[in-house]
Amino acid sequence: MLSISEMKQLVKLVDESSLTEFEYETEKGKIKMKKGGEHVTSPVVSAPTVQAVLPAPQLETTEVTATPTTSTEDLHVITSPMVGTFYSSPNPESPAFVEVGAMVHEKTVVAIIEAMKLLNDVDADVTGEIVEILASNGELVEFGQPLFKVRKK
Numbered sequence: 001m002l003s004i005s006e007m008k009q010l011v012k013l014v015d016e017s018s019l020t021e022f023e024y025e026t027e028k029g030k031i032k033m034k035k036g037g038e039h040v041t042s043p044v045v046s047a048p049t050v051q052a053v054l055p056a057p058q059l060e061t062t063e064v065t066a067t068p069t070t071s072t073e074d075l076h077v078i079t080s081p082m083v084g085t086f087y088s089s090p091n092p093e094s095p096a097f098v099e100v101g102a103m104v105h106e107k108t109v110v111a112i113i114e115a116m117k118l119l120n121d122v123d124a125d126v127t128g129e130i131v132e133i134l135a136s137n138g139e140l141v142e143f144g145q146p147l148f149k150v151r152k153k
Contacts, residue, residue: 004118007031011115015143047130048122076126078148079139084115092134096137099150102130110148113141128152 014033016024023030079084088096088111098110104124111122132149135141 004120006119007116008082008120011032012143015083032114057063075131076128076150076152077146078110078122078124078126078150080113080135080145080147081122081142082113082115082120083143084113084141086135086137086139086141086147087112087114088133088135098133100130101131103153104128104130104150110137122147123152124148126150126152134142 010022010024010031011033018033022031022033024108030104043110062107090097090112098108099114100103104110104129106123106125108124110124110130113122130148133147134149135145135147142148
């Protein structure tokens with residue numbers, strides 16, 4: 001079966017292409033993706049160890065305020081590495097990975113993107129302070145969509 005990084009690349013390639021349907025089958029499993037409307041359907045994966053399921057997202061309204069900045073030169077934007085569902089915490093009962101004002105470094109997990117029933121960590125990739133959160137918990141995000149603004153330190 002494909003590794004997580006290979007699946008990410010496959011989703012990206014299909015998303016960026018004009019294909020509306022893609023199917024890949026091996027002795028170990030089958031992946032089928034269809035594009036259309038507002039979402040990409042989840043593939044059929046026959047290897048049960050590859051699948052992970054989150055409870056239904058609990059959409060919540062959170063007021064997010066940004067710290068005023070004088071220049072955008074010192075801001076870094078963390079973007080979504082793939083199409084999927086944005087989660088701000090590891091589970092509905094846990095606090096968010098980061099809040100406005102939180103200090104992060106390159107390996108700090110700031111969110112999870114669920115794609116094809118797989119959970120993918122989103123790392124900060126920069127050292128600094130979270131100044132704005134641009135996505136809501138449970139929101140469908142696109143590849144390259146801005147998720148956070150970080151003031152670099």
